[in-house]
Amino acid sequence: MKTKVVLVDDHSLFNDGLSLILKESGYYEIIAQIYDSRNAYSQCNVLLPELILVDYNMPFLDGLALVKQLRTLVHQSKIVVISMYADKREIEAFKEYEIDGYLSKTTPSTKIIEALQKIMSGEKVFQIKQEPKSNFDKDFFSLKKLLTKREVEILKSLKKGYTSEQVAQELCLSYYTVETHRKNINQKLKFNSKKDFYEFLDTIELEK
């Protein structure tokens, strides 16, 4: 049921953290965490993982050299490289070894999970640089410059799943006022669809 994963990363904190993140997602079973890449090939030969996550920067045997080895495995696993610097040249170097994905360590865990799901379903995911954010920086601090205090309050209330009507009730405002605020928010943030708006609403953190 769950995808059997082997993690190869000398940096134990990240190895452990990633392990936890993958386990938490509910889709992955970590069958091994390997801290010394020199053991990876033999271990994978025995464990037959469906997915191997390999760090790029490792001592003794780096990601590139390891992938070269792993591709000679009889049992074909998906191989994903995780790197500190999502460099274009780095990716180029991997091209000939037919890896299934290339992810950056700066990617939020949710996006890592998303990417891995895509990869497990056959897609290839290459993240060059940090993905350009949607429209503007989605963090609260840049948002504060754009929106007024009241507009943020409206968003907070909408975040609870309220309709404009319900927001009006909660904040003791007229329905028309709430609608006006929403109109202004939409103008400022220029959403292309309802989905875009609600997606934004879901993602954004609006706390102090």
Next chain:
Amino acid sequence: MKTKVVLVDDHSLFNDGLSLILKESGYYEIIAQIYDSRNAYSQCNVLLPELILVDYNMPFLDGLALVKQLRTLVHQSKIVVISMYADKREIEAFKEYEIDGYLSKTTPSTKIIEALQKIMSGEKVFQIKQEPKSNFDKDFFSLKKLLTKREVEILKSLKKGYTSEQVAQELCLSYYTVETHRKNINQKLKFNSKKDFYEFLDTIELEK
């Protein structure tokens, strides 16, 4: 700028993993990871964290006893207990010490972050048992059992931000047909608000 956090958990894997998760969120700065709860009180007295995350099950000095100590700190920090078993009786025991939240270790990292954001803005969050998943398991495989092939196609199209009208065009269907499918989807998945639906749409993976 970032919330200063101290983690208290003897289980280093979880401590490290949680640390990573908090850091990744961008809102938290981990100023200490404490593995022996007996050091927590003195450390917090020096470090003055805004948020203290405490594990429930710890050797020597367990979560309850530690919280009792921490509440005597001059500098008042938010205190959140994280437990393996989100037991109702456990929470009861904490009630008199006025903790700000009680979270389960089974909670996905994104939900932990969400909960902590709420807590930092003054709310209290008590998660008893693992929260009943949003109606059903949000993964594709359990979804397939609930929805028909066509319904999934409709969702895929909606995921692009299309309106029912546009979905109809893309799939060469009548607008009415698309609306019917959406109606059936909504019935099956029982969303409580538009926000819930679009949030689901954003989260779900619909690939093969």
Next chain:
DNA sequence: GCAAAAATACCTGTATTCAGGTATATTAAT
């Protein structure tokens, strides 16, 4: 103090969604 920004409220018309139906042809299951 004055001008700008923000917050409030209202109106209109349209677009979109949602919930309640009905109905038929095709497909899958037993």
Next chain:
DNA sequence: ATTAATATACCTGAATACAGGTATTTTTGC
């Protein structure tokens, strides 16, 4: 072969959201 499920399509009315206005009061910055 005959149910049951699926996909299709249409209708209506209500609820919600969106886009275009206008307008008044309050707050804030200089």
